[in-house]
Amino acid sequence: MYTCGIDVGSRSTKVVILDEDSTVRGRGWRLTGGKPADAAHEAYNEALAAVRLSQGSIDATVATGYGRRLVGGDVEQYTAVTCHSAGIYHAFPNTRKLIDIGAVRSAAVKLNDHGQVHRFRFNDRCGAGLGRFLERLAETLEIPLEELGQLALFSRDPQEVPGICSVLAETEVLNHITRGKKPADIIRGVSEALAERVASMLRQVWTDDGEISLSGGTAKNAGMVHALEEVLGKPINIHHDSEFMGAIGAALIARETIDKKLKTGTSA
Amino acid sequence: MLACGIDIGSAQTKCVIMDGNAILQGRGIVHTGANQQRAARHALKAALREAGVEEYDLSITLSTGYGRHSIPFSQKSETVTICHARGSIYRYPETRTVLDAGGQEMTAIRVDAEGNVLDFAMNDKCTAGTGRFLESIADLLNMSMKDFRGIKYHETDPLFVSNACSVFAEQEVINYLEGGKEVEDILGGVFEGIAERGASLLRRVGLEDEITFTGGVSHISGVSSALELVLEHKVNSGIDGVYVGALGAALLALDQSKHR
Missing domain, CATH: 3.30.420.40 (ATPase, nucleotide binding domain)
Structure with a gap:
């Protein structure tokens, strides 16, 4: 079958x-x-x-x-x-909190013990496009999307990027490039800003118990995962087929x- | 005597070389990407090749655009607005109002007969309605700027697409796709939104005949058609609109070398 x-x-x-x-x-x-x-x-x-x-x-x-x-x-x-x-x-099966980061929409979901959706929260209309934003960032920096996350892990001096609006964030990324900042530091700054945005969404459906899992293509981005784990203070389950x-x-x-x-x- | 103008924009880097009589000798254009110095070098190389000259033949180089301070081989720099004003007068001598739509900025400029800036208005920090915005829509639709140039605005039935925020506009485009709307009609709406944003900037500086549309976005005929319709007025635009800033830079370089 x-x-x-x-x-x-x-x-x-x-x-x-x-x-x-x-x-x-x-x-x-x-x-x-x-x-x-x-x-x-x-x-x-x-x-x-x-x-x-x-x-x-x-x-x-x-x-x-x-x-x-x-x-x-x-x-x-x-x-x-x-x-x-x-x-x-x-x-x-131990997942009780799910973060789904898609190209345009992100969702935080709380699951009950039977794996059914108990409560969920979308990103509001703005702050949309986490996946797409990372894709554009890769393009701007001329780094393959697959390598973006790895590179962020090598950052020593993360550059601050505004987290609320993707459009303003992109302008700030260009400013960082003009100032000659390292790609790794820019990516790291972006990852931290995005992670903070996701975490604030997750806090709205928050419970302390159970594991956290991440789905969607962004889960392949090691830098994003690391930034999320840091903000949430907990390890996150990643599946190789997350996309x-x-x-x-x-x-x-x-x-x-x-x-x-x-x-x-x-x-x- | 050769002068070089180089315009390092957020999306593309343009370079032109002119002789002492302000006759265009060579042009070069490359993607700016993450390394502005490299982009400037490549654009310069392309322009030198087209002009058939060497770098040491250049008497003076003037840079403009957001990366104008990062170019080691230029002696002078000037703002984009000043360069576009000057370049527009060179291309269309009767120009009195300019709309420049580039990768990240949209600027309306009122100029005098010599190409001096009388007044100007710019978009705020947000990039809605600029090249970057068009690129992200193209990306979403899995299309290219070349495809966009093939869209005839008059043949579309434009759908309303918000022009206040790129993120919102993208969401609207997705909703239209979900509703099974035609891509052409969605793009008609996108072009109209950009035209309206440009028109409102133009009205802020005051419309005066003739109106010239410059910058990379001016190459998309659908946008210039929409702009003509919104303004109910003819708009000059041509295939070299993207070079206008670099042309202005080269002309200003010529002026400066003559004054010396």
């Missing part, structure tokens, strides 16, 4: 296919761009090709992310918060719906 999760984010579209043991068998990834439906379709085909399956062998599919309504077909939809929570709870966590959660939910149907006998 195979289930599929499609996560149409504002920046990128992720698709995973899970097998019976809830192991990831195939992944698909595309930039979402101006045509989310096409991106979803292409990423879906890529994931199918990776498992060498035809569309007919997928038993259930769930779509999530901001563009979930554009996927089309007979696909159930769940919110990104629900799917990320499902994915993270499956990977780290696909929404899609994995969606596929897990698809699996649950099948199980439920089987139990009630409405479908074979």
Whole structure:
């Protein structure tokens, strides 16, 4: 039995296919761009090709992310918060607090003991774009995005960057460059400012118990993770598939719906 | 006698070389990136190559733009506003009002017949409506500035996109995409928002015929069309709008070398 999760984010579209043991068998990834439906379709085909399956062998599919309504077909939809929570709870069952840092939106979620969403909080409209902001920073500094986080760890003299508005932060980054500041110190300053922003969101859903997990592509950024751990004063669980966590959660939910149907006998 | 003008902007670095009669000899343009000195060197090299001269042939170099103080090989520097005023008069001699839309700044300038600045108004610290903003929208749509240049404003049915804040505008664009709106109509709205921001700056300094649109953003014809529509007035813009600041810098360099 195979289930599929499609996560149409504002920046990128992720698709995973899970097998019976809830192991990831195939992944698909595309930039979402101006045509989310096409991106979803292409990423879906890529994931199918990776498992060498035809569309007919997928038993259930769930779509999530901001563009979930554009996927089309007979696909159930769940919110990104629900799917990320499902994915993270499956990977780290002791998680009670989840931070999802996406390209444009971030969420802090409190989970109950059964992994269900108890309470959550989005970033307000502004202060959006943590993931995208890091991407732009990488571009400005001419450093590959994958290396950005590593570099921040070498900073000795973090430069202050305003944390509230991404636009003003970017101006300040350019000013630091003009003053000849080191990229590592600039990145470190940005990471600290962003971490503080995320932490203040998390404090609104705060409980002291349980582990903290991070999902979304930003979890691959070691500098951001380090800055977050420092601000929160606690280690954070990171999954190697963090970028696909929404899609994995969606596929897990698809699996649950099948199980439920089987139990009630409405479908074979 | 050769003079060089170099304009180190937040997004692009432009360099022009002129002879003693103010005739353009060579141009160079590169991305500024994280190293302004390197960018300036590369732009200079490109301009020297096009002009077919060597660096030691240059009599004087004047730098402008936000990185103007970090250039070791320039003898003088001047603000962007002064350079754009001068460069606009060179390109369009009847210019009396200039709108310069660059990577991070948008400036409206009123000039006299000699290209002296009479008055100017700038965007505040926020970069909404500038090149940086357009780049981030392009990024979001997985498109390039070249794609943007192909959009005909008159053929779009512009959707409202906020022009007060880049972050909000991006969110609106995402919402439109989610609603299945056409990319062209979204961009029509983005262009209109930029035009309106430019128009309000222009009105602050006072509109006087002719109006010239300069800076990297002026290359996107959709924005200049939208600006003409918002102002209900013809606007000069050309393919070398991005060089206007560097042209002005070279002209000012010429002036200074003559006075010496």
